[in-house]
Amino acid sequence: MLRRLLAPQMLALHVVAVVAVLACALLGLWQLDRTRAFNQTAVDPAPAPITTVTQVEGSLRDGAAGRLVSLVGTYDATQQFTVTDRGGDPWVLTVLQVGATGPARPGVLVVRGRLAAGAVAPAPPTGLVEVIGRLQAAEPSSGAPATGSYELAAVSPVDLLTRVPYPLYDGYVVLRSQVPPAPASLALVPSPAVPDTPPGYVWQHAGYVALWWAFGLFALFFWYRLVSDRLADS
């Protein structure tokens, strides 16, 4: 019997069976990985320089929204606003001009933090600052603030185009860390990383795990029937 089991034709069958079962097992593991990907927390890639992910008077590049970005420049103290309707105390938003010197440097809207109740918005640091924050897509425009008003209802570069005498980048940045450090009267607005949603549904991939392993078991069963049939025939 052993000799018949090891005949060349039978050996080929064994090899095919092993390959098929292994392939099904691995494909099942691959789908298991994809099922687990749903429970993963997001990990941020290193901050990207702002100039590489958004454009002046253009739009955010693909996949840029939600990224950490780094920028170096100077705050424009004359372009500081409070944003209302933020579920509690207002946000403080200051335009930061990217680069070291020159009046026409393009600006970025930076949400510096949430103002403590009753406090007056602190002036931004003077001189060159380094900012790391999360880039967000601009909110829909709610109309430019009235002349002389420093209150905004939406965080949108479009709303400030008529107020700011230089071009603006699309989107806005929620401050995460800054050198020199941000003043204590501003609490950072939380901006957690949003995990990438893997394609499909959890149950879909879980179902594929079961299906691949079922195919693997079937291949094993198929092999067993073939071998026992051939042994019975000879």
Next chain:
Amino acid sequence: MKSALLRYRVLAYLVGVMLLVLVFVAVPLHYLRDSPGLSQIVSPIHGFLFFVYVLVTFDLSRYTKWSLPRTLLIMISGTIPFMSFVMEHKVNAEVTAELAAQTGELAT
């Protein structure tokens, strides 16, 4: 054998139709129109039905004594659009003829 043939035919039709829906409607919607809803529902159902199709094909092959390559070919034809219909037609004609021959033998 007759009921095994019927089971095979039903599953071949189901898998064939699901595959056409998948290839010509759900997948284009998913990748060309970026609307994955339908394919996320149809794909797993098709996967499960294909597994049942493989099982009933194997079951039928026990009666018909098909060779291994033949059995595998019939199983694989379930994954090729339109092919499952062609194969189902062929298998049905063949097995029905064989059944008729068997009953003929019994009658004589």
